[in-house]
Amino acid sequence: MLLEESFILYGVLSFLFLEYLWELYLSIRQHKIYQQVVKVPEELKEIINEETYNKARVYGLDKSLFSIVEEVFGVATTLAIILLNGFVHFWNIAGVIVSDLGYDMNNEILRSAALMLTMNVFNTVVSLPFSIYHTFVLEENHGFNKQTIGFFIKDKIKAFVVGQAIMLPLISGVVYIVKIGGNYFFIYLWLFAMAMTFILLTIYPNCIAPLFDKYTPLPDGELRTCIEELAASIDFPLYKLYVVEGSKRSTHSNAYFYGFFKNKRIVLFDTLLKDYAPEDAIKSDVKDDPESEKKGCDNAEVLAVLAHELGHWKLNHVLKNIVIMQLNLFLIFLVFGLLFQYEAMYHAFGFQHEKPILIGFLVVLKFIFSPYNAVLSFLMTILSRRFEFQADAFAKSLGRSKFLRQALIKLNKDNLGFPVYDWMYSMWHHSHPPLLERLKALDKSD
Ligand SMILES: [Zn+2]
Numbered sequence: 001m002l003l004e005e006s007f008i009l010y011g012v013l014s015f016l017f018l019e020y021l022w023e024l025y026l027s028i029r030q031h032k033i034y035q036q037v038v039k040v041p042e043e044l045k046e047i048i049n050e051e052t053y054n055k056a057r058v059y060g061l062d063k064s065l066f067s068i069v070e071e072v073f074g075v076a077t078t079l080a081i082i083l084l085n086g087f088v089h090f091w092n093i094a095g096v097i098v099s100d101l102g103y104d105m106n107n108e109i110l111r112s113a114a115l116m117l118t119m120n121v122f123n124t125v126v127s128l129p130f131s132i133y134h135t136f137v138l139e140e141n142h143g144f145n146k147q148t149i150g151f152f153i154k155d156k157i158k159a160f161v162v163g164q165a166i167m168l169p170l171i172s173g174v175v176y177i178v179k180i181g182g183n184y185f186f187i188y189l190w191l192f193a194m195a196m197t198f199i200l201l202t203i204y205p206n207c208i209a210p211l212f213d214k215y216t217p218l219p220d221g222e223l224r225t226c227i228e229e230l231a232a233s234i235d236f237p238l239y240k241l242y243v244v245e246g247s248k249r250s251t252h253s254n255a256y257f258y259g260f261f262k263n264k265r266i267v268l269f270d271t272l273l274k275d276y277a278p279e280d281a282i283k284s285d286v287k288d289d290p291e292s293e294k295k296g297c298d299n300a301e302v303l304a305v306l307a308h309e310l311g312h313w314k315l316n317h318v319l320k321n322i323v324i325m326q327l328n329l330f331l332i333f334l335v336f337g338l339l340f341q342y343e344a345m346y347h348a349f350g351f352q353h354e355k356p357i358l359i360g361f362l363v364v365l366k367f368i369f370s371p372y373n374a375v376l377s378f379l380m381t382i383l384s385r386r387f388e389f390q391a392d393a394f395a396k397s398l399g400r401s402k403f404l405r406q407a408l409i410k411l412n413k414d415n416l417g418f419p420v421y422d423w424m425y426s427m428w429h430h431s432h433p434p435l436l437e438r439l440k441a442l443d444k445s446d
Pocket residue numbers: 308309312387388391
């Protein structure tokens with residue numbers, strides 16, 4: 001028994017360490033690029049000017065340093081939790097909470113919910129300094145942050161409360177199903193997870209998203225008409241068209257669509273739209289200032305970006321991702337079903353007499369599966385890049401390649417994307433192909 005236990009523990013630790021070294025190696029490779037490629041490379045001269053290039057480079061350097069420090073901290077915390085039997089301590093705290101509330105601490109469902117809450121509080125507190133630094137130093141220094149301290153605090157509290165309101169019943173459901181499900185509980189668990197995914201995706205737009213940001217229907221006008229025409233031309237069942245006030249958070253810009261079946265919504269960030277200002281904003285502020293070049297895309301460019309997004313819909317990319325995720329969940333539940341009674345696994349994480357279901361689940365998900373998770377995430381990144389090229393090609397087939405080209409260049413500038421990458425770093429991390437590759441693909445005559 002002792003042998004198996006050490007095998008699991010050292011296996012988990014070794015992989016954790018190897019993965020960390022690999023990530024660090026890639027980050028350092030990319031960090032060197034930020035440091036060394038100080039002049040705009042020849043092939044990028046038409047796309048980006050010297051000033052923007054340098055801003056993007058310095059922003060990249062800062063982000064890269066930040067993520068290296070964050071990563072060190074993350075791996076150190078995980079190591080500490082494993083080596084100091086952190087899961088046992090969390091489990092004990094959860095037991096105390098349950099009995100302090102006047103319930104039986106052997107009630108595994110309640111205790112699991114308390115465990116989740118305890119761990120979430122821990123994670124939130126531990127990550128808070130990084131989150132504060134990221135928003136108020138890193139993003140602030142490069143001109144992206146729009147959050148006030150008040151907004152930030154309220155937003156964090158809301159996110160925590162809403163997160164728990166969803167998480168705790170979900171976790172209780174999982175533990176309950178494992179307890180009563182018998183030998184084939186993993187099938188019920190899978191059906192439960194599928195139903196929950198579906199419900200959450202359905203209620204998210206109406207019940208959850210509006211708690212955090214303001215969504216307003218895009219006002220009637222040229223842009224709205226053009227978007228409706230574009231949607232109709234490819235039979236996209238456009239149900240609602242919103243602008244979200246992303247500008248309250250940051251000046252980064254985006255657009256996306258969501259919704260099931262005939263209920264599709266398109267959401268545009270106000271930061272994406274050059275000619276859009278919220279009703280309460282004083283327009284003259286921006287327009288009369290010759291120094292500040294207004295960010296965002298004009299209508300033709302926004303339409304090209306949307307043509308790309310709708311390409312993801314037309315080519316079933318979202319559906320394909322959901323199918324892969326569900327298959328993945330099935331595999332995880334299946335393996336969990338095989339392992340959740342396996343004593344050595346609990347021993348390895350400090351549990352001598354108990355086998356709490358949720359602990360077993362977390363260990364399988366986070367540690368036993370970590371090599372698999374790394375490979376899967378790499379494959380998903382490759383797939384995502386393929387999807388991006390396909391969506392670009394779709395926009396091109398609608399005759400929008402010229403404007404998509406302009407939009408990509410402009411968005412890269414507005415978001416200070418740094419266009420030079422180490423190939424290995426890019427291959428591992430980039431879910432979207434680098435700008436230059438996308439432009440080349442768009443320029444290629446068919
Ligand atoms: Zn895309």
